[in-house]
Amino acid sequence: MNIQEAKKEICNTLRAYLAKDENGYYIYPLVRQRPILLIGPPGIGKTAIMEQAASECGVGLVSYTITHHTRQSAIGLPEIVKRNYGGKGMMVTDYTMSEIVASVYDCMEKTGKKEGILFIDEINCVSETLAPAMLALLQNKTFGSHKIPEGWVLVAAGNPPEYNKSVREFDIVTLDRVRKLVIEPDCEVWLRYAGGQNVHQAILSYLSMKKERFYSVENTVDGKFFVTARGWEDLSRLIQSYEKLGIEINAELVGEFLQKEETARDFAGFYQLYTKYGEDYQIPAILNGELSSEKLKQKQQMAAGGTFEERFAVVNLIQGTLRETAERYENVTHQIEVLHELLLHLRNHVKKISQDEKERDQLPSGISALEEFAQEQDNSLQVKIKMELLSLREQKFQETAIRRLREYILAAKKEHLRSAENGFKRICKYFEEEAARRENLVQKMHRELQSAFSFIKESFGDSQEMLLLVTGITADNTMTTFIAENGCPAYFQYSEMLLYNKEEKNLQKACAEAIQAI
Known part of the structure; x- marks a missing residue:
């Protein structure tokens, strides 16, 4: 399961668990509302999808990394209280309210949202003193002697043992009381997410070509080497800030975020080329019609004669400029x-x-x-x-x-x-x-779109570069929203052509398979 499929499942669960009958009672029995347990490698975006799910479903969100807590803050402090048993007053030990449960009530009071998600991260990496409390949480939805408020869905997350030596295995009794979702890295899904998060176009371009470098975690005798989705997104923010300040981006800097030397060095080299291509091609000037016909012809010839990597980068540079205007x-x-x-x-x-x-x-x-x-x-x-x-x-x-x-x-x-x-x-x-x-x-965006399709057509014809441009625009919500509201004849023209070609190829393939079967 990829991260977006997990988010969809969380949203579906929220709708099911929180559905009410005509009298305002929850339809789904509370005792059967199993917590969701997400198991996946670090830096894959588990926390991010909690925020997205809560926002889409209009519920509150309280998020905790449980490894930052002591037993006292998680389950509360002991206190002596007076109780009446069989007509006799007795002094017994109770516990103050858990800081985490109190935070849920605080969230309800501040936001007015009586339903929500309580997200507990790194739940299988707790200390020995907290482990029993976490098992009780998953099994009974309680912290100490205090239950999670009705209407709040428990979602927990943890890392597989191969990524963290402190991971504790859950027993069958606990696992039989949760819904376990195993999440795997998926570059295609992340690229769609990243496009909407304004991730640097150089990163999108690089990972579109080299998806195998998107995610890697290695724990060897020589040390720990890893590249995560979180690392790419954080690197993007730094690059964007450094570019505005005119600060150089080098392999050492990239290596602070992509802690695998081969990937860091490779991306740093690509970034230098990407930046150079941006300077050489003057994409904003091309899209705004600021170049003379002679200079435009030179750029088209330069693109047509470029290597695969250069041609790919040119298309992504165009997409990046279009995305900026669309945003x-x-x-x-x-x-x-x-x-x-x-x-x-x-x-x-x-x-x-x-x-x-x-x-x-x-x-x-x-x-x-x-x-x-x-x-x-x-x-x-x-x-x-x-x-x-x-x-x-x-x-x-x-x-x-x-x-x-x-x-x-x-x-x-x-x-x-x-x-x-x-x-x-x-x-x-x-x-x-x-x-x-x-x-x-609006007129500027129309002009840039028309110039983009014209440049790709004159440079590469109806080849894979045109497919890449149409696919990139289609996958970008900001651009498709603009086209839906304002139109773009060139986009519809090439989309239909590429769809026709795809259907024709599928038909040819089906015919070939039918002939072989005969």
């Missing part, structure tokens, strides 16, 4: 949608003010009413942030929308507008200018 389009579009929603609320606010003024026979309220509205929206946003109801990305969009609204209000005041109604009308004009800038971005 800008996606961000600008969403920002406009958030701002538009805010202005709709402002319109209703202005109408209410006007109606109240008419009823009370008052003069129109000043533009300060718009400033008060912006402050109210900001206050509401701060509450949502404190309650962790928004993702960081959505928080930034909301903050930008409120800041933009304040800029609009200030501009209206500079034009000596006094009433809230006139101020709102002027704000709508500013918003129209914002929408016009988005349309310019």
Whole structure:
């Protein structure tokens, strides 16, 4: 099972376990709700899919790496309490609430989400003193004397023994009470995920060619050598930061993330070539039509005569540039949608003010009413942030929308507008200018897509490079979203051609097999 299949199974489990009848009772018997146990190599993305699953299902998430905890923090501290047994008061030992269980209640209080995932990582690597508590957790969903709240699904994760010497084997009694999912590295799945996470195009290009270098963990007499999905993603972030700062990327730096010398050296060499190809081909200038016909012809001839690695890199450079523009389009579009929603609320606010003024026979309220509205929206946003109801990305969009609204209000005041109604009308004009800038971005994306297909066609014809470009665009959600909303004749033309060729080849293969059978 790959990591995305595991995420899908977790989402399906959440929907099944949390389904309720018409009276609000859970349909799936609580006693039969087995915890999920993920077993897979380190750095494969187990924690990341917990966040994705919780977000997609709209539930809370509390995540702990259990090896960071002591027995006291996990199950609570002992305390002496008075109990009544057979009419007699007795002093007995009890335990305070587990820090982990308390965190679940804290999450419910902060977010308002009464259902969620409790994720316990490295559960099979705990100390000897914690091992019994972990077995009780998997078997009974309890920490010490406190149960996990109803509506919270337990998901645990651990590494196979070959990756960690401290791994403890679970007995059959425990394994018979969990749903064990074994996860294996899958480069194709990770590449689809990485494309949506803005992973550096050089890494995507390299791993598309050399999938065998995606994941490797070796524990030999000479030492530990490993390359993980986490390593590639963290390396991507560093490269992107270093490029902006103009800092050199060398094999030693790459080796800090890809701790297998052969892979680190090979990728570092590819990265240097990739960067050189980017400088030589001037892809942004090609896609924006900034080169003369003579220079464009030279670039096409250079690409046509390149090695396999160079041709592959050129296509990925083009995809990377297209993705950057598509992401800008996606961000600008969403920002406009958030701002538009805010202005709709402002319109209703202005109408209410006007109606109240008419009823009370008052003069129109000043533009300060718009400033008060912006402050109210900001206050509401701060509450949502404190309650962790928004993702960081959505928080930034909301903050930008409120800041933009304040800029609009200030501009209206500079034009000596006094009433809230006139101020709102002027704000709508500013918003129209914002929408016009988005349309310019749409035209830019259309131009780049058309230039990309034209360059590949003139350089390579209808060969594998064209297939690579179409496949890359199809796999990228930001680009397919743009095409679905705005169209792209060249994309549909070549997609249909490649689909026809594929069907023709499959038909020829089927005919050949039929002839052999005769």
